[in-house]
Amino acid sequence: MxxxxxxxxxxxxxxxxxxxxxxxxxxxxxxxxxxxxxxxxxxxxxxxxxxxxxxxxxxxxxxxxxxxxxxxxxxxxxxxxxxxxxxxxxxxxxxxxxxxxxxxxxxxxxxxxxxxxxxxxxxxxxxxxxxxxxxxxxxxxxxxxxxxxxxxxxxxxxxxxxxxxxxxxxxRPAVLSAAAIPFQPLTGEGKLNLIVTGGSQGARVMSDVVPSAIELLPENLRARLSIIQQARAEDLERVRAHYARLGVEAEVESFFPDLPTCLAVAHLVIGRAGASTVAELAVIGRPAILVPLPTSLDQDQAANAAVLVRAKAASAVLQKDFTPQWLADELTRRFADPTSLQLEAEAAKTAGYxxxxxxxxxxxxxxxxxxxxxxxxxxx
Structure with a gap:
């Protein structure tokens, strides 16, 4: 010393x-x-x-x-x-x-x-x-x-x-505070809270795929969505305009200072598989669809995502397979089987520290x- x-x-x-x-x-x-x-x-x-x-x-x-x-x-x-x-x-x-x-x-x-x-x-x-x-x-x-x-x-x-x-x-302490918020099951005709993140700087693929996938959903399911999406600054207006045209409730920003709180109210999270994202999903306990960054060195994000997949807390998809139709089908399945969301939320908690x-x-x-x-x- x-x-x-x-x-x-x-x-x-x-x-x-x-x-x-x-x-x-x-x-x-x-x-x-x-x-x-x-x-x-x-x-x-x-x-x-x-x-x-x-x-x-x-x-x-x-x-x-x-x-x-x-x-x-x-x-x-x-x-x-x-x-x-x-x-x-x-x-x-x-x-x-x-x-x-x-x-x-x-x-x-x-x-x-x-x-x-x-x-x-x-x-x-x-x-x-x-x-x-x-x-x-x-x-x-x-x-x-x-x-x-x-x-x-x-x-x-x-x-x-x-x-x-x-x-x-x-x-972070904010994540621990969010972890105290219990998962709210999706029931009846209630709204599905969908959180879309892309790492600390957003992800272009999320702006390209997610709004187009939402457009492929039947109107009755679109009406049941509440979306919070992180997007790059250059993508903000086109993503907002896309959701507005569909009449979908959506908040789109390049940065959310209270992201842990956003995760806590989510029924489903779509995002990359960086170590912090995976750790926060596990500690807070929320189901996810993970799209590992294909260019990450040593494919570390794929390895991170595999931890939650093995715990039955998330689905992982290669970016080349992450198409609007694939995501629309996946969201339709989640709407049809809301119990799976709660089971994945509980499973995520078992992988957290x-x-x-x-x-x-x-x-x-x-x-x-x-x-x-x-x-x-x-x-x-």
Whole structure:
């Protein structure tokens, strides 16, 4: 720990890029601060713009980039940016000397965690997906502990498997509040509340397919729909106009700050299968139709969706098969068998870990005190 006058332990959480990384970092931060531990957020300059309400004591910004794409020049620029981020993070961590640093995946975590490794600061990485991401794979040999969101995680190196602990995916306090709202069964001629999400930035495929699928439904079923849909800013007007032409009750926005509350009132959710989406569906307990992002690295979203499918809590469909006619048929089936929605909602709860933030905080606390020891965990 640092030789600063304040002897309260300091933990640095490193997260950036998307809400999928920032949300679990936020949940851990809340859990650690409730234990009287100081927490600072290390994040890239882009994500720092969205972290204004993050409950950390301070935010450490540094440049970062993802070395992907077909252009060698772009890859070289990304590596140079990561190098600048490394030196900035090295200076900040050397000054603070935290008890432990916790990374939540994505290339923005690489500079601070590599810097921590060189400074001999204990490292914890948390993998939210059912397949170890490339940044976490790069950092796995440096980590004292690899915490996982799912019981079985693919691509963990054989030599690292004894340093794995399954804790679940931490969810924000707003999700825990939403989880207390019971599922309301669809009965009689009541409205079916349909929530359509597409990740932190929406998804074009949802704007293309869902309204067209609704148009294929018979008028009596369209009249029983209440839709909340997330769409990209450039798609908002056409999606709104489509629903207005059909006379369907719909609220379409690019961002919903109260999305957990929206999920809580849903009878059915249509969305991607990012780790945060899957974790929130499971903790809140809502049935879903999941369309994994086909371009996701290592097909991690397909692996995430498979967890809820195996639990009989969701259906998963390849994006190429996610057509208006397929979705119209699926919605018609759900209207005809409303009991299946309640059964899936109950099944989803069995796959959730509402105490994941506390479980991760327990592990981080042990690492910070030097009390954590490797435990063999079976992986696939």
């Amino acid at each position: 640092a030789d600063a006058p304040n002897k309260t332990p300091l933990v640095i959480v490193a997260a950036g890029g998307t809400g999928g990384h920032l949300f679990p970092a936020e949940a851990l931060t809340v859990a650690l601060k409730e234990r009287g531990i100081r927490v600072e957020l290390a994040t890239d300059t882009r994500a720092a713009r969205f972290a204004g309400n993050f409950p950390a004591d301070a935010i450490i910004e540094f440049p970062a980039a993802t070395p992907s794409g077909r252009s060698p020049l772009t890859a070289i620029k990304a590596v140079m940016t990561l190098a600048r981020g490394f030196f900035a993070a090295f200076s900040a961590i050397r000054e603070r000397r935290p008890a432990v640093i916790v990374g939540f995946g994505g290339y923005p975590t690489v500079p601070p965690l590599l810097a921590a490794g060189l400074l001999r600061v204990p490292i914890v990485i948390h993998e939210q997906n059912a397949v170890l991401g490339r940044a976490n794979l790069l950092l796995s040999n440096w980590a004292t502990l690899i915490a996982t969101g799912f019981p079985k995680v693919g691509k963990i190196p054989k030599g690292a498997q004894k340093r794995v602990a399954h804790v679940g995916n931490p969810v 509402p105490d994941a933030a506390e479980r991760l905080a327990d592990q981080v606390f042990k690492v910070a005190r030097g009390e954590w020891s490797p435990v063999a965990v079976e992986q696939t």
